[in-house]
Amino acid sequence: MRIIRFFNKQNIPALAAVTEDQQVYPLPYTDFLDLVRTADRQGAVPLALVQNEMASSQPLEKSYQELDLLVPIEAPEVWACGVTYERSRDARNYESSGVKTDEITFYDKVYVAERPEIFFKSTAARTVGPNQPVFLRSDSNWQIPEPELGLVIDQTGRILGYTVGNDMSSRDIEGENPLYLPQAKIWKHSCSIGPAIRLAETVENPYQFEIICRIYRGGQKVFEGSATTGQLKRKFDELVSFLIRDNQIFDGTVLLTGTCIVPPNEFTLLDGDRIEIEIPGIGTLTNPVKAQIPTAQKVS
Known part of the structure; x- marks a missing residue:
């Protein structure tokens, strides 16, 4: 349901x-x-x-x-998890070095560490729903969607339901310096959720969700990738427990659980693209992509 x-x-x-x-x-x-x-x-x-x-x-x-x-819920806050899938770890390593390397990095370390990476992603004002545009950062040249399963939780960390999420990401900004992570993740319309919330009590095994991402340009499909939540390195209860540890969260908070679908390294989103993220059993979240006018060019 x-x-x-x-x-x-x-x-x-x-x-x-x-x-x-x-x-x-x-x-x-x-x-x-x-x-x-x-x-x-x-x-x-x-x-x-x-x-x-x-x-x-x-x-x-x-x-x-x-x-x-x-949006199925006006989430007061959206948080997100990083490097929870092996594919995400490899992509982060490439962003920071520009090459595939065998050297152990902090992304490798957090992938196996007890403590997961959890970061603040969005607020209700920055989050959009189905068919609303997601925006590109004007100061980034390498941007992608990050298709993720979202957990809808209450202030105690109880999982109320599951939704589809898009954690838009600027790969070049994060790759330049990991301390730029907030700028690589947070801007206006940089997060979308929807189209529905699947009630938690109707999901027998949340590690069997399939996630599919398609990107269209000029009416043509230019990327498609898929994964399952069974590939996740960590359990959902584990991620939630770290989010609420010594932290105040609010009823209706959404926690995005990380991505395992990353377009090729040479790919970047462009103005006019269309993103579809489908999780069978929840629905398909569709968003057009829109470029922003750089702040310095805006007329007040």
Whole structure:
């Protein structure tokens, strides 16, 4: 069972459930957290409340792909994990050296260390949803999407659901100096999530998710790659435990769990590209790519 947010006929954000056969049932909750908190008060799981509502209502005439979708949750914060897959470690090593090397680097060390790499990624104002543009940094010449499974958690670290995430990354900025990581990761519209949240209680094994990334340019597919969460070096509970350790997080926080799909080293995103990140069972997150005007050129 998946939960989506969309603009209804009155142009008001609304919540709905999407079944396995793609039927969309409206829900009487203001947002995803309202659904979760109502379930908690009743000592139930969100799925039970959703099923009760579905039993007494009719599905919408439109499929969820035809709706004006919003971010499934306005996450107060988005955090992200790095070097959680072997492919990500190799890519980071190439960024920093420009060559494939056998020398042990700090990326190698964090890959095997007890403590994972976790960094701040985005806020609700910087995060976009389905079909909204992700932006390119104006001071970077080597940028890629990073397709990831996102964990939707509450302030205790409880995993409430799973979503699709795009952790946009400037490879040249991080490669120049690892201390530039915040600038390589955080800027306006540098993060997208959606199109839905898969309820945690409906996922038997979260390490069996397939992740597929496709990039289109001028209507032609220029890249496709796939991976599975089974290739992840660390467990989700482990990543969450380090995020909440001595840290205050908020209900509805999203933790992106790292990428295993990296385009070829000679590839960079361009204005007008389209990114599709699909996780079967959750949905396909689609975002056009848009160049920003450099700040120095903007007219106030």
